[in-house]
Amino acid sequence: MAITxxxxxxxxxxxxxxxxxxxxxxxxxxxxxxxxxxxxxDLAELRLDRATGAPVGGTGLAMTAPGHMAPAGQAGPGTEARRAKGFEIRPSGNGVNLExxxxxxxxxxxDYQLAASLYQHSLTTLRIAIGKS
Structure with missing residues (x-):
């Protein structure tokens, strides 16, 4: 098993x-x-298995290559249309709230910066632990 x-x-x-x-x-x-x-x-909230680090949850069919078609009623893996409140939808039918x-x-x-920082520090700690600083 590799360190990473x-x-x-x-x-x-x-x-x-x-x-x-x-x-x-x-x-x-x-x-x-x-x-x-x-x-x-928006993407469904990410849940991870603490033991394996693998995503948890029934995503059903998954697109495993860019050429695959998305399952019916789904634009991509884990995406879901956010339900906009009635007063947030403009007369044109657009429900995007820029704020x-x-x-x-x-x-x-x-979140990305925190994960990247933790990843970098974890690798640094592992290098120190095995004697390669």
Whole structure:
């Protein structure tokens, strides 16, 4: 087993990948803020198994390659349309709230930076522990 295959490092890598995917969806929501009928999407909250670091939860069918089609009613793995309150939907049918999207973008960026920092410090600690500083 390689050092980078430790569960804690796998969890941090998964968290960083999830944050990256969420930032992509947030950017898509902001880019479509003026498109009539557009509904914002967000990723389902990430849950990890503490023992293995693998994501937990029934995601059902998964797209394992870029050429795969998404399951019916689903735009991508783990994405779900956020239900906008009635007063948040504009007359054009667009439900994107830019303030909410910017708050989510900031939170996601902070989560990514925390996971990246913990990953880097974990690798540094492992190097020190094996005598390679």
């Amino acid at each position: 295959d430790l569960p804690v490092l796998a969890m941090l890598r998964t968290r960083m990948q999830w944050s990256q995917a969420r930032q992509g969806l947030i950017a898509e929501n902001v880019a479509n803020a003026d498109m009539p009928g557009f509904r914002p999407r 909410d999207e910017m708050m989510k973008a900031g939170d996601t960026q902070a």
